[in-house]
Amino acid sequence: MAMKHLSSENRLVFALPSKGQLGDASHDFLAGAGLNIYRPNRRQYSAVIPSLQNVEVVYQRPGDILSKVGDGRVDVGITGLDIVAEHSEEAVDVMVIDRLGFGKCQLILAVPDTWIDVTSIADLADVSLRHQDRGDQLRIATKFENLVKSFMYRQGISRFLLVHAEGALEAAPRMGYADLIADLSETGTTMRENQLRPLDGGVIIDSQAVLIGNRRCLRDSPAKLETLRELIERIEAHQRARKLVSLRANIAGHSEADVQDRILANPALSGTKGPGVVAVASPPELSQKWFETTLLVRTDLIHKTMQHLRALGGTDIIVTRPDFVFDQRSETYDRFERLLHSNEELSF
Secondary structure (H helix, E strand, O other): OOOOOOOHHHOEEEEEEOOHHHHHHHHHHHHHOOOOOEOOOOOOOEEEOOOOOOEEEEEEOHHHHHHHHHOOOOOEEEEEHHHHHHOOOOOOOEEEEEEOOOOOEEEEEEEEOOOOOOOEHHHHHHHHHHHHHOOOOEEEEEOOHHHHHHHHHHOOOOOEEEEEOOOOHHHHHHHOOOOEEEEEEOOOHHHHHOOEEEEEEEEEEEEOEEEEEEHHHHHOOHHHHHHHHHHHHHHHHHHHHOOEEEEEEEEEOOOHHHHHHHHHOOHHHOOOOOOEEEEOOOOOOOOOOEEEEEEEEEHHHHHHHHHHHHHOOOEEEEEEOOOOOOOOOOHHHHHHHHHHOOOOOOOO
């Protein structure tokens, strides 16, 4: 039977970061979920996912991905949570479908090392008051004005001046156009190398890569929703699989029930849903009956579960890592569907 292809208006348009660490990490993440992207050359700004029909991949800068999802020119995209949070008031039709767990970083306030008596937000509030007494304002260099302003107000600091800056903000205090900075940091190394120190309590937002979508476009297209469901379920199943292994062993016993009962005597080491036990067709010369058991086990319990099976006479123990583990329902898609048909606003 010939494959049915959807028309362009029903094709899911999926935006990915065009370059940089977030772009590379997005490609690797999707490839791990079996969603390899075919892009004939890196100068092309469109691509396809051969294993997922009716998807058009387009490449944009992370900030542009939010705006294009917001105005409906793109259905879904991957960008940073920091960008979504900064421009949330402008993106009324944008919803965060899922937090993807990579590209993690923090938007933090950092002061020069020479401010030896300033280590916390409370100390920074005192500095702000001293500036105010001199008729001056505390200057903060950042490209996240909305997030920084809201954070400072929540901390009870109202006298400050935001200095918009792009690029290497770490140089701002040394160059004299700001007193401190609010910038993204993954490890803090660049800040330390530039004689800057994060403040205690100065984390404005914990960011990571997120899958976002246009509520209006998706709500109005069952065909796009069907494609998005497959995308979400494959990502979710791959993420679940990274936390689990399949552990298989042969155990001697009197019957399937006997082996099951012995394994279940330690519920914590009996797999996520209990053991699957089947009889092994052993050669006639073997006096014992053997049974193969299969357990789905959390990765942090591999060794303890293996020892548990050994104590029961288990042998030929094999551990394999699944690529996907699908559950009865997709929690991620169910949550997305509830949000899709509600008027709930973005929250961070």
